[in-house]
Amino acid sequence: MQKGDVYLVFDRYYEYSTKDVTRSARNTEASRVHQLKVTTELPSQKVILTVTENKKQLIDIICTELKGDVSFHRNHIQNHKLIITSQDKTPIEISNRGLIINRGDINTTHEEADVIIVQQMLMAAKEKPTSITVLSDDTDVFVLLLHYYLEDGLKFMVSMESPIKDRAIVDIGKTVEKHIDIIPEILAAHALSGCDTVACCFGIGKSTVLKVVRSGLLSLLGQSDAPLPSVIQQATKFMTACYGQNNSDTMSNARLSAWAAKTDKGYTSTPKLCSLPPTSETFEENVKRAHHQASIWRAVKDADPPELDVEKYGWKKDETNRSLVPTTVPDTVSLAPDAVLRLIRCGCESDTPCRSSRCGCRSADLSCTMFCVCHDGICCNTNAL
Template sequence: MLTVTRYKMQLIDLICEDMASHKDDFTQHKLVLTGRDPVEINSGVIIKCQDMKTTEEEADTMIVQQVAEVKTKKVLVVADDTDIFVLLLHFCCQDLLAAHGLTGCDTVATYFGIGKAVALRVLRAGVHALSDIGDTIRVLSEFTSQATPFILACYGQPKCTSLTEARQKMWASKVGRSVAGAPKLASLPPQMRHSRKMWPALTFRWQSGGMHCNQIHREWIQHLDGHGKMAPKCFSQQLFPVTSP
């Protein structure tokens, strides 16, 4: 049941309402409820905290941010989830979230054999800027111009000009070293069309009233229909030839 978002939101609302109804029990401690409408319960008094309202979709990082907001001392985070570490470090390195998204997150598939340590090493080299990744005003060509060199560097192919060239080069290298047969396709860089699929996935933003994104293609716009579901308007052009050459 909790895999359905609206059911999960209803459960959160019920828990927050129940805890707020016991406000008189919180006389010695401060309690912050970050449900649909954030409130602070202090000395039996409920105070609305609209300044703490957020569109952050990661509950773990949202908890840390709000604890830091209401507490002046240092906040110690103990977690075994790499995503939490990466998302929180965004405040120290603005390109870190983009690198995290490019190398695998909730909406983008990860690359075989390319972990966060590899992405961090490429990022620390300071050669590849990722300022356009996730920016809703950027077009596909601008996204690709930054994402492609970064991905190539993660695969150790910084001199290649395209993912196709890197795939061919790595294929030839692996075949030449192995006598057992062809290498696994998963070990090669993604295809060029991967950027087209990855671009809208990294550009979606939560806004008031639901999930929206700017026009991500001249003839492809994602929007919310009357039932609160994503309804794509698909390409009118053909994505592949009707007949083989």
């Protein structure tokens, strides 16, 4: 606060969020919801940061204390401003030793702090500062800073610094200058190759992706008005190149070619299926999610994210938990050819057949069929996809 204005941004937590899967994965380490108060001792960091309800409470406490701490206002907020963005769409500004106003001019309904951080950096850039420091170590923020630094033609110093002491400080301008040939495509490539809301393809790391990136190859990903078939076609061409299968026109063909190469003469073991390219049907659902995410990133300069129906972009609504779950394959697509499904049958004959993972169908995440022994009884395999 002694050197310049500070923009403090917190994540938001909406129902039916595309971040639900990532947050649920974190919740496996802790699940208890605490009643947090300023006067009580905080639970461990893991308990706070892995349970959404605990994080929301902590954010509310921090924001309330910052707004109400008169001593802090008098001693630290004198010549500069503190702008706080939390759950409400309207950020608040604290200045002049305690003057609090609503900043309706920077209203935003974006959910992700990553997006809001870059959005507010671009707004601050309009005041022509000599430098801006972004305090974050998130890869999404880094990619967005590179993209918009180039797109907006910024010339002043923008640096990205980790909150963790003694880590390197990244000069965004110099990074853009050094990698100017790939920056135009880096946002789309990052979304497609894996981020919080999009699964990565096995064995395809960011270094592989950066070798394939070139201008125009992913020009449609994230353009919300682009025809989805064209987006998928571009993404397929890009990902088959990442797998070294440039002659394959579909991911399924690339998968077949990779399988043939891995089972050719000289190989003594069968390759793991996860090491192969995904099928076309599975990949297309992932492309839809990447397209949706990239569309949000491309809307950083807008107050609101694009109004897209998430159920058309690789997600399903879980009405019970009011959350989203990714679609692995469309409901109309079988998990395996009919000939293969007929070979997979269970022999469960108990009073409650197919109740445990000892059921061959359940363990394979398949529904029991008319070929199974349990067919004429009361099958308990009701959770299979």
